[in-house]
Amino acid sequence: MFEQSSHPRSLKAKDSVLCATQELLADGGLPAATVDAISAQSGVSKATIYKHWPSRTAIAAEAFGKQMAAAIPLPDTGSARGDLTEQVRRVSAFYAGSNGKVFAQLLAASVTDPAAAPYFREYFLDARRAAIAELWQRALNRGEVRPSVSAGTATDILFGPLIFRLMTGHAPLTAEEADAISSAALDGLLQDHSRA
Amino acid sequence: MFEQSSHPRSLKAKDSVLCATQELLADGGLPAATVDAISAQSGVSKATIYKHWPSRTAIAAEAFGKQMAAAIPLPDTGSARGDLTEQVRRVSAFYAGSNGKVFAQLLAASVTDPAAAPYFREYFLDARRAAIAELWQRALNRGEVRPSVSAGTATDILFGPLIFRLMTGHAPLTAEEADAISSAALDGLLQDHSRA
Amino acid sequence: MFEQSSHPRSLKAKDSVLCATQELLADGGLPAATVDAISAQSGVSKATIYKHWPSRTAIAAEAFGKQMAAAIPLPDTGSARGDLTEQVRRVSAFYAGSNGKVFAQLLAASVTDPAAAPYFREYFLDARRAAIAELWQRALNRGEVRPSVSAGTATDILFGPLIFRLMTGHAPLTAEEADAISSAALDGLLQDHSRA
Amino acid sequence: MFEQSSHPRSLKAKDSVLCATQELLADGGLPAATVDAISAQSGVSKATIYKHWPSRTAIAAEAFGKQMAAAIPLPDTGSARGDLTEQVRRVSAFYAGSNGKVFAQLLAASVTDPAAAPYFREYFLDARRAAIAELWQRALNRGEVRPSVSAGTATDILFGPLIFRLMTGHAPLTAEEADAISSAALDGLLQDHSRA
DNA sequence: GAGTAACCGAGACGGTACGTCCTGTCTTGGA
DNA sequence: TCCAAGACAGGACGTACCGTCTCGGTTACTC
Secondary structure, three states, X not given: OOXXXXXXXXXXXXXXXXXXXXXXXXXXXXXXXXXXXXXXXXXXXXXXXXXXXXXXXXXXXHHXXXXXXXXXXXXXXXXXXXXXXXXXXXXXXXXXXXXXXXXXXXXXXXXXXXXXXXXXHHHHHHHHHHHXXXXXXXXXXXXXXOOOOOHHHHHHHHHHHHHHHHHHOOOOOOHHHHHHHHHHHXXXXXXXXXXX | OOOOOOOOHHHHHHHHHHHHHHHHHHHHHHHHOOHHHHHXXXXXXXXXXXXXXXXXXXXXXXXXXXXXXXXXXXXXXXOHHHHHHHHHHHHHHHHHOHHHHHHHHHHHHHHHOHHHHHHHHHHHHHHHHHHHXXXXXXXXXXXXXXXXXXXXXHHHHHHHHHHHHHHHOOOOOOHHHHHHHHHHHHHHHEOHHHOO | OOOOOOOOHXXXXXXXXXXHHHHHHXXXXXXXXXXXXXXXXXXXXXXXXXXXXXXXXXXXXXXXXXXXXXXXXXXXXXXXXXXXXXXXXXXXXHHHOHHHHXXXXXXXXXXXXXXXXXXXXXXHHHHHHHHHHHHXXXXXXXXXXXXXXXXXXXXXXXXXXXXXXXXXOOOOOOHHHHHHHHHHHHHOOEOHHHOO | OOOOOOOOHHHHHHHHHHHHHHHHHHHHHHHHOOHHHXXXXXXOOHHHHHHHOOOHHHHHHHHHHHHHOOOOOOOOOOOHHHHHHHHHHHHHHHHHOHHHHHHHHHHHHHHHOHHXXXXXHHHHHHXXXXXXXXXXXXXXXXXXXXXXXXXHHHHHHHHHHHHHHHHHOOOOOOHHHHHHHHHHHHHOXXXXXXXX
16 A cells, blocks of 8 residues: 555655656757766666666656656547547647657667667556547447447557657648548548548 | 769779678667678778768668568559558568568667658658559549548558557557558548448 | 673674675685675675774675684794795795785785775784794894894895785795795895995 | 887877876876776777776876886996895885875786786886896896895895885885895895804 | 879777666664 | 665766778879
8 A cells, every 4th residue: 555665765766867857858858868867967876777777768768758648638529539539639739749759769769779668668658548448448339430440450540640750750740630640540440420 | 874983982882881781780680780880891981981871870771771672562453442451461561570670770760860861761761652652543543542531641541550560569560450450441541432 | 601792693793794705705806705795695784794894805804814814824943944934935825825816805905995904904914923023033032033133124024025926926926936035035135245 | 110000199099098197196096097087187088098908007007107117217336235225225215105105006906907917017017127137137247146046036035025015004114124124135134153 | 104183991089878886875674 | 772684876887889080002083
């Protein structure tokens, strides 16, 4: 029930590190969040940092993920189409902003650094995908979406294009583009009678 | 008529570099393709290498892109649905293999290294997207696909999910999954009368 | 009658530490006798260790000194020349062995770590020098040695060369070399007619 | 004849390093001469430093050795006794000063760091011992010293005691003590009638 | 053909970050 | 009251790679 660690200072150190990392990420993106810089800014020694995280990418993922957890609240418009359209728009806007840059750097770093991948997934993907899955299940119960399509597949189709554009920059992430994507994708995901 | 470059050695040097890089990529992925290693393996000095490319990622993009150019020939099944379904399957299979790993590393590196992004786009995205766009246009002419959806949007919806999975590894890239994606996506992209 | 110390654990802790340190020294020399390693091996916490010794070198000096106290018993051949020659030979042999290595490391560490120097002196030098001094005094009483030379100076002249060789390794520490040193030192370096 | 290195910058870098190290040694002794500090002070990167020397002790040995090469010129009083007595006095005075501290640290470090030992020997021992050997040979030719004693043994007997005292600090390094040592060593320790 | 550029290999170099190691202090909770 | 257990800051270590630079030899055009 309670934090029973015999050494509660761990918590203070972790907090300091995450807080310092957030500042560094905000200032200079992932490249600025070197372990040395985090150590200097947080007052936590490198050795301690490496006791808590396997790599700097993992730290950054946790720091940025926690900070961004509530940045994109799930919409509730009453309809699956409305919810999903809005959510695609929100995620697109998030990716388009300065946070999107950091997110992309983080995702990129997770590819290179296998130790960080689980952190990235935990702090960015899992919760969000679960929320979308719940939303999808509700819509399914209401008969709004095609039962043949799984929540995971739907999520990938709706948000994969945004990731694609974020990573390669081959197309903009404007609200119009977001709507174009969600509109085209939803026509295949929703039941016919739910289509616009 | 003849090669009239005043310094044809450039060409040999470029070739050597690209060839060496391909080998290094095949052996140890992008991390193995350090500039020092490329220089050593190719016999081309670092100075010369930096005369031809802005960064190691650019070299790797060009080397890997050229090698993979013909790895995924566009299908021609006679129908838009058939072509696109098959293409999604092929790309998915490519991503799932060992080359997909390198591709992911390359895409990740392009995020970090702005100088390499154009190379990545030229050698991986542009030609392929153009080909899909052409395929899309043909389908459009035949009335198989919805005119409201642009080729770019369609491409992103079909292949973005694969990129998403490749980068995060949150879901497998099997043929079944590829079909699930293309099937669900195409229902929104194709004209009603073309749907399965 | 019984162990009546108010904190008998101290004694046990000291013993454990010294014993553990001896093992570590035997296995890997001074570099292996890390405070963490000593703590782990002895089951005595670092805090407790630092209550008893000022530094790890001090621990090692005490541990190794106690162990080696009786390793080189003073000879008693009946004559000053015989005793001193034999003693130089014994010390040389000791230095030449694997224990000599540890001894050298300890002496070296004492230079760097001022807190350990008294420990080193207590456990290695004082008793031995006192013994030699006693031997010297006996010889003096018997008229065997020059009264103009103090016991300390004689000790330095006889054993300084061994230390010199041990530390720099510029010459071997064989029995022959030991004899050459003691012989020359005991006789003097100059020709008789050149002496003051 | 001339320095024909294809990369003369090596020399500048080496010089900078040695010069910076000398300053650091003068200011804070060997502990101050960390590789990081040397790098910072000299403007030479750590990687380059490690290309030229195997360890910081080696750098310090070379830097300090070169600086001190001429610090103790060999005396020439006309007699072996005079020369050797004076030389022992000079070396003792050198050891007693602040440079002696650094010398002791260097010798101590050479024990711990095998890679540095050759540097120490080259820059401190070899030349000096060779000079003494020459002096010894001259004295031998003049019949001043015993032919049964080698130059090396004589050197060890005369200077070993100084090293011994320098390292352990068990006795002072005053001029009087130096004279006591050289006098006793040159004459021998035993009474004439006790000698073999 | 000899002269003269541009070009190239080789690799040293400064810089930056890495991840590891050990020390000596300090804290906590249990015996 | 004392201790084991071990977290922690601090700081040096030696390594890796980057991208720049300099050197001296070679090549291939020019005259």
